[in-house]
Amino acid sequence: MSIDGAKTGDAAQRERASPGPASAGSEAGKFTQGSTLRHVLVMTAAGAVGLVAVFVVDFLSLLYISWLGKPALTAGVGFATIVLFFATSINIGLMIAVGALVSRALGARDRERARRLAASAMVQTGFVAGLVGLGALPFLEPLLALLGADGEAREAAIRFLMIALPANVFMGLGMALSGVLRAVGDARRSMYVTLSGGLVTAVADPVLILGLGWGVEGAATATALSRLVFLAAGLHGAGHIHGLLARPRLAHVVADIRPMLAIALPAILANVATPVSNAFVASVMARFGDEAMAAVAIVDRLVPLCFGVVFALSGAVGPILGQNWGARRFDRMRRILRDALSLVVVYVGAMGLTLALIGDAVPVLFNVAGTETGRLVAFFCVISGFLWLFNGLLFVANASFNNLGFPLMSTGFNWAKATAGTVPFALAGAHLGGPEGILVGISLGAVVFGLAGILTAFWTIGLLARR
Structure with a gap:
């Protein structure tokens, strides 16, 4: 096919995809133009920096605990991580849904709908993440027993989770905002959400665990602090920089539950x-x-x-x-x-x-x-x-x-x-x-x-x- 023919075909596709008067004059989605390979590489690289930073910090956190010379504490944090992984899996499912809904609206040049969906999703995500984090607390004993934790290891895991689990609401909201930033194509600020939390943990872990001698509680406190920073960085990028958070309205939050759950439930x-x-x-x-x-x-x-x-x-x-x-x-x-x-x-x-x-x-x-x-x-x-x-x-x-x-x-x-x-x-x-x-x-x-x-x-x- 000739170059001119390819352009004509692209133009015809865009014409057929025109979203109509409701979105006339809105910006085209960033990812609908330019090199697809470049978009994939840039977004992947930005996401990888933030993710790997978190993985490195998790590794170091467990390493610091092991330096305390008590294998039971190391095992306790390991058991706690398994419980946290289930909560994180739910947060990831919610983030996938937010990113999917907002990116579709932006691709269709309907920015106002994207802002409404982002705001509704924040309320819904906060509710679910908070319910998961707080709702698991009364069941920690049987959950850890099911995983095979006992004795000092189980006690250490409970102490860790009593601090870290309530902060799951901050992590859920931060991850949802990261999904909004990915949807708009801001790879750099999406990276900042996870990277900033990882940097806070990297600094706080040795100070709280080794310097102040807080041990397991220090590791859990550093985790909670990092999740607060997740949220702050996400709000700055999605809300202040891009203006993609409308004021939530109850009617919209309720109406948007169905499309959110249609993606979030299977993803979770x-x-x-x-x-x-x-x-x-x-x-x-x-x-x-x-x-x-x-x-x-x-x-x-x-x-x-x-x-x-x-x-x-x-x-x-x-x-x-x-x-x-x-x-x-x-x-x-x-x-x-x-x-x-x-x-x-x-x-x-x-x-x-x-x-x-x-x-x-x-x-x-x-x-x-x-x-x-x-x-x-x-x-x-x-x-x-x-x-x-x-x-x-x-x-x-x-x-x-x-x-x-x-x-x-x-x-x-x-x-x-x-x-x-x-x-x-x-x-x-x-x-x-x-x-x-x-x-x-x-x-x-x-x-x-x-x-x-x-x-x-x-x-x-x-x-x-x-x-």
Whole structure:
């Protein structure tokens, strides 16, 4: 096709996508113009900086606790993190919904609707995040017992959660505002939300845990402070800089519950599948002893640090797709998925090769060289690239489903992978190859659902275009 012909086709698409008089004169969405690859790279890089900063700080926080010389405290914070992960999964689902709704409105050049949706979503998110954080407090004892925590470890986890869980409302609101900033295309300020909270924790952790001797309570206080900063940074960017927060009105909040829940509920269910799957794998691995479980703990620290870019990509692609769907730019939507797919292959390939080359050095860093733990960690480093290539494909596919009106597909794929793609593969792997067999088994399960997910994502774009 000639260049002129391509321009004519693009113009025709924009004309057909015209939202009508209600939005006449509004700004076009930032992501509906320019290089799709550049948008994917910029948004992913910005999101990755903030995410990796948080992952590094979480790692250091646990490290400081371990320096206190009481393994029970370290274990307690580990158990507390599992509980917090469920709350965070709900917050992520709400953030996905906010970003999807606001980006669609901006893509359709309806800025006033975007402001209304953002304001309504803040009220709804604050209510849900507060309910989750405070509602879990009376059930901490049975929850931690279910996870296997007892004695001093359980007491330490309860002390941590009594401070950190109520601050979940600040984290939920901050993440929702980050979703608004991504929807408008402000990658830099979206990054500032998580980065600012991470920097506060990095400074507060050593002061409160080691300097003042607050121990577990110090780590929890630093976590709560960082979440307040999340909220402040998000309000400044989305409200003050972009003016994307209208004054909430009860009638609008109630009317906007349905579109919010239509995306948020499936997204939350999809996110919760991951901790459930991880818990099952850990229970199978625990049959091989404490050293095998120690390897799982180290791998859980390695994965977000090394593959945080893949996590960030799934959040970055959503608003870009959402704006182009709002503008009915189906040609760009296909290109965005191809760009995201290319980024996953290149990044995961490079990181997987790096981990394979330094695999023997990682156990030395964690002081487990020459043990069963070290052997398993080194083995994971060798196969990590293969495993995370297909996990990355599913991440991109889920972002597409959540932002293009197919959120139930995201839920279905995540739970299918967490069950059919994990349970039989992990059990068969354990039977045939022990702990290494488990790691290989869940890698093979990821292949099936990663490929199926990305192929289905391309199919859904074609379905939308035909409609």
